[in-house]
Amino acid sequence: MKAKNDKAWFQSIDENFQDRYPLNEIIYRCPHSGELLEVRHDLDSLKSKSPAQWQELFAQRQMQAAGPFASGVWSKKEWVCPVVEDRHIVSMGEGRTPLFNAAALAQETGIRRLWVKLCGNSHTGSFKDLGMTVLVSMVRQMIADGKKIKAVACASTGDTSAALAAYCAAAGIPALVLLPKGKISTAQLIQPIANGALTLALDTDFDGCMKVVQELTESKEIYLANSMNSLRVEGQKTVAMEVVQQLDWRVPDWIIVPGGNLGNVSAIGKGLLEMHEVGLIDRLPRLVCAQAQEANPLFESYQRSFEDFAAKPANTTLATAIQIGDPVSVRKAIKVLKRLDGIVEQASEEELANACARADGHGLFTCPQTGVALAAFLKLVEKKEIKSQDEVVVISTAHGLKFTDFKVRYHEQDLPGIASRFANPPVEIPADVSIVRQKIDEHFG
Numbered sequence: 001m002k003a004k005n006d007k008a009w010f011q012s013i014d015e016n017f018q019d020r021y022p023l024n025e026i027i028y029r030c031p032h033s034g035e036l037l038e039v040r041h042d043l044d045s046l047k048s049k050s051p052a053q054w055q056e057l058f059a060q061r062q063m064q065a066a067g068p069f070a071s072g073v074w075s076k077k078e079w080v081c082p083v084v085e086d087r088h089i090v091s092m093g094e095g096r097t098p099l100f101n102a103a104a105l106a107q108e109t110g111i112r113r114l115w116v117k118l119c120g121n122s123h124t125g126s127f128k129d130l131g132m133t134v135l136v137s138m139v140r141q142m143i144a145d146g147k148k149i150k151a152v153a154c155a156s157t158g159d160t161s162a163a164l165a166a167y168c169a170a171a172g173i174p175a176l177v178l179l180p181k182g183k184i185s186t187a188q189l190i191q192p193i194a195n196g197a198l199t200l201a202l203d204t205d206f207d208g209c210m211k212v213v214q215e216l217t218e219s220k221e222i223y224l225a226n227s228m229n230s231l232r233v234e235g236q237k238t239v240a241m242e243v244v245q246q247l248d249w250r251v252p253d254w255i256i257v258p259g260g261n262l263g264n265v266s267a268i269g270k271g272l273l274e275m276h277e278v279g280l281i282d283r284l285p286r287l288v289c290a291q292a293q294e295a296n297p298l299f300e301s302y303q304r305s306f307e308d309f310a311a312k313p314a315n316t317t318l319a320t321a322i323q324i325g326d327p328v329s330v331r332k333a334i335k336v337l338k339r340l341d342g343i344v345e346q347a348s349e350e351e352l353a354n355a356c357a358r359a360d361g362h363g364l365f366t367c368p369q370t371g372v373a374l375a376a377f378l379k380l381v382e383k384k385e386i387k388s389q390d391e392v393v394v395i396s397t398a399h400g401l402k403f404t405d406f407k408v409r410y411h412e413q414d415l416p417g418i419a420s421r422f423a424n425p426p427v428e429i430p431a432d433v434s435i436v437r438q439k440i441d442e443h444f445g
Ligand SMILES: *Cc1c(COP(=O)(O)O)cnc(C)c1O
Pocket: 126, 127, 128, 159, 160, 227, 258, 259, 260, 261, 262, 263, 264, 265, 321, 322, 367, 369, 370, 397, 398
C-alpha cells in the first residue's frame, strides 16, 4: 500500500529512494537500500498555518489539564503523528518537563545562561516515554484495525524497556524486553518486571541484544520498539520543540545531548530542522552529541570529519544507558550534526562522575548520561568553543534516582580509578548532642 496523499509517511533516509510507506505499515528499513526509514511530514500542510498561529495553538493546548493535548508530545500532534486517532492514544502525561535554570553553574563557568531540560521528570524516569507514547499508540490503532501483533519488543540499556513495559501495560498490549544481563541498574531492571513484561536477561551486551531483537522482529507478529523504528524519533523530537517554546521561541546557541544509539540526537536535530523549515524558529542552534569515552564510535568518526564510521565494542562505562558500540541511528545522527554545525565531544569516567556531583551540588540530581553532557559542556567552555555570551541547553535524559548505586559509590569514594572531587559522605558519629554540636561547628564554622 502506498501512502500518496497522507500528511505523514515513512521514507528512506537515502534520497535515491522516494517510495512512501504508510505509518501503520510494519516496516523499519528501506527494502531497496537497507537504510533506516524516517517519518516525513507534508511541510506544505504544516505551512498552511502561520508560525504565529502554531505558537498560539501550542500555547492554548498548554493550558489543558486533560485529554491528549495535556501531553507535551500530543499537543504537537500534527507535527508528530497525525494519523493516530485520539481514542487510540496511550498517554501518561509525558513531556512538559521543566527547563531548569542552572544559574549558579552558568555563573561559575562564566556563561551567560545554562538551562537543563529535565526529560527524566517523566512517568518512567527518562525521555524514552516521549517516543514510546507514539509507538504504542500506533500499535494500539493497528491492533484495532485488525493487524496481528503478538507482542512489542525491544533491546534496551534499561530505559527503553521501562518505557515500553509501562505503556504496553497501560494499553493491555504484551511486551517483551531483552536486556544485557548485569549491565543495567537495579531500578531499571525492576521497572519492566513490575509492569509485567516478559523480561529476558541475555548473556551479552546491548549490541548483542539489538542483533537478537532485529532477528525476532523479522516476523511481523513481533513489533519492534527500538529507535530504529522511526515513530519513536517523532515523539522525541518534541524535546527540541518544547525547549524553544519554553524560551518563548528564542533559539539557544547550543543544545548538548548525550548519545548512545544516536536516536535522540537525530530526533532533536530533526525537530529543529523542521521548525526552521516551517518558520517557527528563525535560526538554528549548534548541536553537540556527548559520548562516554569508553563507548565513543561517533566521537572517533567526528575526529575524522565523519569521513567514515567504524563500530567497535563498547567498554564498560558508568553511563550504562549509552554503553553502545554499534549505534543504529548513526547515519541520521551524522546528517543532522552536519546540518547543525555539530560537535561530538567525549567524557572520561572521572569527568562524567565529577560533572554529575558538581551539578547536584547546585540542586540538580543528575544521571551519569547527563553527567556526560555536562562534562562535554565544561570541556567546550574550557576550549572556548562555547563563549561567555552564549546560551546553552543541556538535555538531561533520565532521573538520577534510577542510578543511586553510582551516586552512593561516588560519595563513598568507592569508584575505582575516580577521584571524587565533590564527595559528601555521611558522617557516622555517636548519638551524643555535644559531639553533634562539635561536628556542626566544624562544618559550618
Ligand atoms: C537511551 C538513553 C540515552 C541515549 O539515547 P540514544 O537515542 O540511544 O542516543 C541517553 N541517556 C539515557 C538516560 C537514555 O536512556
